[in-house]
Amino acid sequence: MTSRVCASLVILFFLLVGTVSPSLCEELKTRYATVQYDDIALLQKFNDELYLGRQLSLQVRQQKAFTIQDELQNKLNIIVEKVETVLDMFPAKLYVTIVLLPSSKEVQEVYFQKYGKRVDHVAYYSLGEKTIYLSVRDVNLSVLAHEVGHIVVDHYFQVRPPYKIHEMLAQFAEAHVND
Ligand SMILES: [Zn+2]
Numbered sequence: 286m287t288s289r290v291c292a293s294l295v296i297l298f299f300l301l302v303g304t305v306s307p308s309l310c311e312e313l314k315t316r317y318a319t320v321q322y323d324d325i326a327l328l329q330k331f332n333d334e335l336y337l338g339r340q341l342s343l344q345v346r347q348q349k350a351f352t353i354q355d356e357l358q359n360k361l362n363i364i365v366e367k368v369e370t371v372l373d374m375f376p377a378k379l380y381v382t383i384v385l386l387p388s389s390k391e392v393q394e395v396y397f398q399k400y401g402k403r404v405d406h407v408a409y410y411s412l413g414e415k416t417i418y419l420s421v422r423d424v425n426l427s428v429l430a431h432e433v434g435h436i437v438v439d440h441y442f443q444v445r446p447p448y449k450i451h452e453m454l455a456q457f458a459e460a461h462v463n464d
Contacts, residue, residue: 315358317365318417322385331385331421332357338426338463341367364426364462368433371461372454376440382416389420410435412445427459434458 313320313328322328332353337345337360344363350356361383369375386392389407395418396404399411407423410416410432417432434455438446445451 313354313357316362317379318361318381318383320357320361320383320385327385327387327421328357329353331419331424332360334421334424335360335429336426337363340463341426364429365433365437367462368430368437368458371458371464372434372437372441374437374441376437379436379440380415381410381436382414384416384418385421386418387420388422392418392420408432410439412439415439426462430462431455431459 311322311325311328313322320328320331322331335357336342341363345356345359348359350359365379384395386395389405392406392408393404396402396406396409408417408419408428408431411418412435415436417436419429419432432455434457435451437458438451438454446454
């Protein structure tokens with residue numbers, strides 16, 4: 286779909302539905318995820334906001350990157366692999382969708398539309414959809430490591446652990462991603 290057609294459909298969608306549902310027309314495929322976004326500026330901002338800290342940034346700089354897409358792919362690969370190491374869980378197959386949204390308002394609106402509940406999340410991982418919804422304005426290494434923690438746990442266990450254990454492991458990944 287061309288972006289002009291896409292933009293028209295987006296406008297039509299907003300007129301018809303009148304909601305802030307994301308209309309995602311662009312994709313970046315990485316080793317572990319398809320990143321969906323509706324505007325290259327959002328992808329650029331995601332890459333800009335996502336600072337990996339001193340130690341992991343060193344790894345980022347050691348990898349070839351000619352475009353922001355390359356750099357972002359490298360960062361995402363590094364985070365996933367670091368979280369796997371932190372949790373000592375290496376699922377054979379791990380692949381998800383990451384939906385970029387401009388702010389927490391859109392994340393919370395998506396959550397409300399799906400679950401009918403008001404939350405204050407800046408990001409969340411849908412186990413059913415294998416998808417992270419993420420506010421680009423609020424993203425940082427901790428936020429992403431937490432959600433990636435959920436992804437790794439979700440893909441590692443054949444029987445889903447109780448939610449509290451899921452959450453504890455995601456918090457552990459978040460706390461130790463910089464170790
Ligand atoms: Zn969590």
